[in-house]
Amino acid sequence: MIEIINPGWCSIVVDRGRYGYADAGIPTSAALDYFSYSMANHLVGNEMGGPVLEVTGSAFSLRFDVDVTCAVTGAEVIAYLDERPVTPWRSFAARAGNTLRVKEVLEGFRYYIGFSGIMEVDRVINSFSTNIECRFGGYMGRPLLKGDKIGLRHAKVIGERFIPEDALPSLSPPYVLRILEGPEMGRFTEETVGRLIEGGVQSWYTVSAKANRTGIRLEGKPLVFKKGVNKTIISEGVLPGTIQVPGDGLPIITLYERTIGGYARLALIVKADHDLLAQLKPKDKVIFRIIGIEEAERLWNRKVEHFYRALPQ
């Protein structure tokens, strides 16, 4: 069993998400950083697809009442097991009575904690992921609170594993987010689209404080609609990574909690950059740059190769 002493800003149970139910409006609620999520499972010897904790913010801590191997991945953090520093991206054995504390998040926004064994949490509609708005899945369908206790079945200590340094994502803003043309890009002025092609200072945006698992609102130079065009659309399907632009011209990056949207879909973040979205924190700068589909596919293939190279042997 583990007991939450301090849940940080928000900590929830996630897995790879719910698929096949979008026609009932059920979003995936997947782990936002798939690479870090998967590695948290691998480092502790769990199967791919198992539940892990996704934590936002520092000051998180939990206490163990069993001996179990754990790992912390994702955002760059300073963490301790009792008084000993913990190396992220490397599994370690915690003993009953130990406390894991994340003191500081140096870069990035979300980190993942995996445990050897099976977390006793709710699997609802084929997934352990927490749908916070609808209150189902994970730990009672809600973010963790101080005092929550999560059972660990088959908790065990295994040999140490680590992810090679050259396989770790580099987190240093400003981040370049590569994008593909979306269905309503034609509703924006040539000057606006030109800015995104150039990918220069003019296409810099700042992550606002309104960033959560549903979407990331950005601030900066408004994107300009052509004169006379409709600024909204008849509500239509969206996929994760879609950039929607409301009437005020400030883009919103749709994450994993919506299936239908009603704003103009300017562009889509390429899949190779989706994990990075989890790590955008308020005030980070991002730069958009339009690329073509062939380049997006190349980037994705490279990312997949990278993924398999990182797996511990």
Add this chain to the structure above:
Amino acid sequence: MEFWRYGEDGVRIVFGNTIDLEVSELIRKYYFFLKSLRLEEIIDIIPSFTSCLIHYDSRRISFSDFLSLLKKRMENIDAVCLPEPRTHKIPVRYGGEYGPDMEFVCSYAGLTEAEVIEIHTSTVYTVFAIGFLPGFPYMGILDKRIYTPRLETPRLKVPEGSVGLAQLQTGIYPFESPAGWRIIGKTRVRLFDAGKEPHSLLRMGDTVRFMAV
């Protein structure tokens, strides 16, 4: 029908560009047809007012092969067995604490509350799409006399069961959530159940009639 690529893993099939019952019926037919094929290349289908967005599995098939597959399978669409639309009666408490925007809707329309309720309850609505939130029905077509623009700034929270208007649509919030639609009432009918299938009470093509209680 027009086929468009949507990012790396999406195909958007566009059937029209207005809110229209005939277009919706074409989409409904195509959606149930695709669903009946149980193609392992398809991860999700999101039908809505004017299109079907398909999330396909790009690990299994390339975009161009997937398009060919979709087009080839289309030949059999007329063999699809469409589920019979169901009719639902949904009781609503209108106005007052249940409908914080009722006053606005009345003044925007130049009608009394009784007239707005009379108009809202006398139309049989069609479910055009389910989405945004689990089980949220996008329904239409609203009587033009009570056409209402969305809120400029969405509310951070409306209670579960809130019945809202937006332009020529009406909908019901299955969960407490942020909301940009104008809320005129509240129902106790449960629209979504994570614990049993089908999870959504309503499905595309169903019809809904509201009753004032």
